[in-house]
Amino acid sequence: MIQESDDVIVKAVARLLVPFIVVYALYVVMHGHYSPGGGFQGGVILAASFVLLGVSHGLEKTRRRMSEKAAMVLSSIGVLIYGGIGALCLILGGNYLDYAKLGKILRVTPAEARSLGILGVEIGVALAVMAVMCTVFFAIFTAEESPEDYRSLE
Amino acid sequence: MKILSIIAGVLMGAALVYGSLDMPKWGDPHSPASTHVSPYYLQHSIEHTATPNVVTSVLADYRGYDTLGETTVVFTAGMACLFLLGKGRKRQGK
Secondary structure (H helix, E strand, C coil): CCCCCCCHHHHHHHHHHHHHHHHHHHHHHHHHHCCCCCHHHHHHHHHHHHHHHHHHHHHHHHHHHCCHHHHHHHHHHHHHHHHHHHHHHHHCCCCCCCHHHHHHHHCCCHHHHHHHHHHHHHHHHHHHHHHHHHHHHHHHHCCCCCHHHHHHHC | CHHHHHHHHHHHHHHHHHHHCCCCCCCCCCCHHHHCCHHHHHHHHHHHHCCCCHHHHHHHHHCHHHHHHHHHHHHHHHHHHHHHHCCCCCCCCC
16 A cells, blocks of 8 residues: 655655646547557556556545546446447448448548547557556555554554 | 486577578568568558558558457456455455
8 A cells, every 4th residue: 555655846746747647648649640659558658647646645545536446447448449439330331340431420531430430449448558557556556455464553 | 307408498499590590581571571461551551541650550440350359458457457466355264
């Protein structure tokens, strides 16, 4: 269990950095079409912001922003977005993950529909990776929170 | 017995090195990997997907099914971590 840091410098710097890390992560996800990046990288950067919050402000305050339950649900939702977009293409009369068929409901050309489909699955991947990294982080750092440990402290 | 295992290891390594001698050079434009589908992806990526980054279009569109599997692997790994390390598991004898 990570306690809140006593150092005011660590806390202030983390508080300043976290918003920029989040914005940069969103940039990496959204700009994957034009530059290196995409769902996996952006998701890990997004998770890094939560890890930084966790090691500087303690797990209690981090849980208020991203609880274990929310991380589990978000990771499932991420995979569901990916699979759901694929199934949507199937319903619209194409092959599985054939994004060109999404143009029927988005009213764009097939090439643009595939571009938007790529963006959709990247967002799903980013959500899943971010939530899984948070889940692993929480799982590792709360594994020692067992009744025996509390008893030995008393 | 130790000598035997060393000989087996050296033989295996030599076989692998011998096998890798026939591999095409790194980035060889005439290798099978560079002459089969790669030129097609590079030339048609923009008109098919309107995505300038060919890596992204191959990863998420042409090979989208593979990436779905990758995402599922990440998800499964996270869930496995949670079940192994997470709270709420019943300890034996408690």
